[in-house]
Amino acid sequence: MKRRYSWSKMVWLFLGALYFLIPLLATLQFSLEEGGGQYGFGSYAYIFSDPMFWDSIWFSLKLSVGTIVISMVLVVPTVYWVHLRLPRLRPVLEFVSVLPLVVPPIVLIIGLLNLYRGAPAWFVGTPLILLFAYVMYALPYVYRSVDVGMQAIDIRTLTEAAQSLGAGWRTILLRVIVPNLRVAVLSGSFLTLAIIMGEYTMASLMLFTSFAVYIAYVGQMQTNPAAALTLISFAMTWIAILSLLSIGGGAGSDEVQIGSRG
């Protein structure tokens, strides 16, 4: 049976497509311009041969992985414990996990810098504060995906079965609960990756050259390589979100990808 199309809906979608695709196409054109009406991949070659590009990507990638690991170590056992033993505490946990949305990133970072001003250099002079700030920043999204995943499995039965076989808490968490949460943990991780790889505000205020800080730095002087970097960054976000969707498929995959940053 042929579907009937609604003209007004098609018009809305067409206008939406124009608004969302034109900036990408314009950026693509900019990134390929080589002056004098010539087009080529010079800007991309320039970017890929710049050691600062690789350094900044490596820096942001390390922080993303660190953020994901710390977030999961912190959130998975806590959410598990609350679901299993302290269900009354769930609303509290939910409330606490959205608190970072009330404190904008720029406010969080100046608060952290003020609080730990007198701390030893191994803490203040390294990206550690930035890492912990990122964990806070990612918390609402990580919590949400883990909570959705935890609800979908029968943790009580799994726990009792494991205990009756003589498993300790560590074994239960690592070998029973986490494998069952695979999808939730992975989707939370990819979302965190997408958010942290593009984070500018906190890294720039702490004077670290994250990937986004590098893009801004290039953009101050060279517009065409900056356009190339913009598309590279867009492609990276795209890959992270596609990975998230391809593993998600099931419950909650529409919801866990909600994250935004300005």
Place this chain on the structure above:
Amino acid sequence: MAAPTSSGRKRPDRARSLTWLGMTPFFAFIGLFLLLPSVSLVVGAFQNEAGGFTLENVRNLFEAQFLGAFWNSIALSSLTAGLGVVFGGRLAYAALTEGTPRWVRPVITTFSGVAANFAGVPLAFAFIATLGTTGAVTQFLSAVVGLDLYDSGFSLFTFTGLAITYLYFQIPLMILVIAPAIDGLRREWREAASNLGASSSQYWRYVGLPILAPSLLGAAVLLFANAFAAYATPYALTVGHVNLVTVVIARSFTGDVLANPHQGYALGLGMIVVIAVSTLIYTLLQRQVARWTK
């Protein structure tokens, strides 16, 4: 697990305290890296350079310069939240309900996931390439239509330009958060309404919008807070020429001449208050809405 214990009365108490002990790492982390920094910010807002108590920083917030920044930020966030709700809602409705090709839904959902996360510096550059002085659309309009945008008063590096750019992440965010509610609109309701003789606008006025109201309200607050907290996009786009609270805060820490951290803490405190108040208004309105829909 609940086997009766013969080891005396102390056991349940200890089990309970052990249960609570499991929560310590999480709450300790929140305390150290979210709550204490916020407290230190509030304390810093009421201190002068020497560390003594003062109300001056907070009083300064009501001076034209800072009040203007708050006004700009609130106006920009409200405007883009409103437009984001309208356009995002309309697009989500078009993409998720019947009447459009089947492939539209997954494409729009995926793209929204990407675009909602594609903000900040790269987004600013994408719009400079589009609507900047030598942007593709700017050049196209002047070459083909003969319209010179920048001569006719438009500039990307202003409030209007920021609003156009913000919508690139506001609309997708709206699509993502409203999707579950739109999926919840049942086709039978629409059919029942039209069987009873209701027009399309009557359906929306008396059925569709009241059902969606709580979700729309929640989405509006989320979009407002999202735009209000934005720093990278406005900074990269206007290099601080448009006075927004986040930009002024950054300047009070990095500006050589204007550096005044304690004023920055007071501004940060102001931001938290604005977001808290908008959340409070949301809660109150939510209660009203709940009363209507009963």
